[in-house]
Amino acid sequence: xxxxxxxxxxxxxxxxxxxxxxxxxxxxxxxxxxxxxxxxxxxxxxxxxxxxxxxxxxxxxxxxxxxxxxxxxxxxxxxxxxxxxxxxxxxxxxxxxxxxxxxxxxxxxxxxxxxx
Amino acid sequence: xxxxxxxxxxxxxxxxxxxxxxxxxxxxxxxxxxxxxxxxxxxxxxxxxxxxxxxxxxxxxxxxxxxxxxxxxxxxxxxxxxxxxxxxxxxxxxxxxxxxxxxxxxxxxxxxx
Numbered sequence: 229x230x231x232x233x234x235x236x237x238x239x240x241x242x243x244x245x246x247x248x249x250x251x252x253x254x255x256x257x258x259x260x261x262x263x264x265x266x267x268x269x270x271x272x273x274x275x276x277x278x279x280x281x282x283x284x285x286x287x288x289x290x291x292x293x294x295x296x297x298x299x300x301x302x303x304x305x306x307x308x309x310x311x312x313x314x315x316x317x318x319x320x321x322x323x324x325x326x327x328x329x330x331x332x333x334x335x336x337x338x339x340x341x342x343x344x
Numbered sequence: 345x346x347x348x349x350x351x352x353x354x355x356x357x358x359x360x361x362x363x364x365x366x367x368x369x370x371x372x373x374x375x376x377x378x379x380x381x382x383x384x385x386x387x388x389x390x391x392x393x394x395x396x397x398x399x400x401x402x403x404x405x406x407x408x409x410x411x412x413x414x415x416x417x418x419x420x421x422x423x424x425x426x427x428x429x430x431x432x433x434x435x436x437x438x439x440x441x442x443x444x445x446x447x448x449x450x451x452x453x454x455x456x457x
Contacts, residue, residue, distance in 0.1 A: 261444060271432060273448035319387065323444075331377065331400050332436075332446070334387035 230255045230322050234335035241310045242343050248295075249305040249338050251320030259325035262296065262303045263332070268316040276318070279303065281325070310342045346371065348437050348449035356455045362423040365452045369416050369437030375399075376418035377446070378410060381432040390433075393418050422454075430456045 231254045241247035253262070264276040279287045279296050286294050291308045307314055320335040349368040357363050369376050377400075378390040389402040393412035412418045416437075422429055432453050436446040 265448075270450060271434075271453075272450045273434060273436075275446075278444060331389050331392060331402075332379075332387070333389075334379075336386045 230257070230324075230333040232320050232322050232333050232335040234320055234338050236338045237336070238339045238341075240341040240343055241307070243310055243312060245310055246306060246308045247310055247340065249307075249318050249320075249340065251303045251305070251335055253301050253303060253320070253322050253333075255301070255322060257324055261323045261325060262294075263321040263323070264292070264294070264303075264305045265319045265321055265334075266314075266316045267319060267337075273319070277305065307340075312342050312344060314340060315342045316340060348435060348447050350433075350435055350449035350452050352452060353450065354453045354455075356457060357425050359425055359427060359456055361425050362421065363425060363454060365420045365422075365433055365454070367418045367420070367435035367437070367449060369418070369435075370447055373437040373439050373447075374416055375438045375440065376412060376416065377436045377438075378418070378420050379434045379436070380404070381434060381451070382428075382430070387434070390420065425456045427456050430454060 233252045260281045263278045265273045266276050267273050277287050277289045277292050293306045295304045317337045319337045321332045323332050351366045375394045377392040379387050381387045392400040396412045407423045410420045432451045434451045436448045438445045
């Protein structure tokens, strides 16, 4: 079974500062993906960034980057130059690498507030 | 290109009733997955349909069922509603079913009273 743990229920950061959200996971799979999704008050889950487990290089998308430590099963998200629009729930998620189903396993989420 | 559309956005039902939720995937997408989101349990996988066939199923009672039509639109049905079924129900669509290409809808907020 796969489990995803986010140990920070709530976090806040000053606008323009940097914040890191933590995520750990447990799996016996070798081929998988890890994701960070953002859920603003509109409720729609929006993909922030994803990482393929076999890639050693950490994924980066503009102000968002991850620190992927496969051996430690850790997958943290760093948001640089935080903006007010980054205020949202952030979910870490795991999915097996397969084309026969897109079942995600989600963490419990971190509520991030960007303070003006 | 239109996104994933879920209807209705909000729903209030009485305990014991049944409810049907709808999800229209992105045009061309053949896979639709359903998730239940509650404050206590977080996001949990219900089931996935691909080309009108249920391909994966989570650990939910038989009161939760679904189907997919030939145009890939999917419906989820919950019978004999319980207070604990109150949740945000999200669906995600993808072309082949891979997780890397999944797009989520805005969800249906179901309240059972």
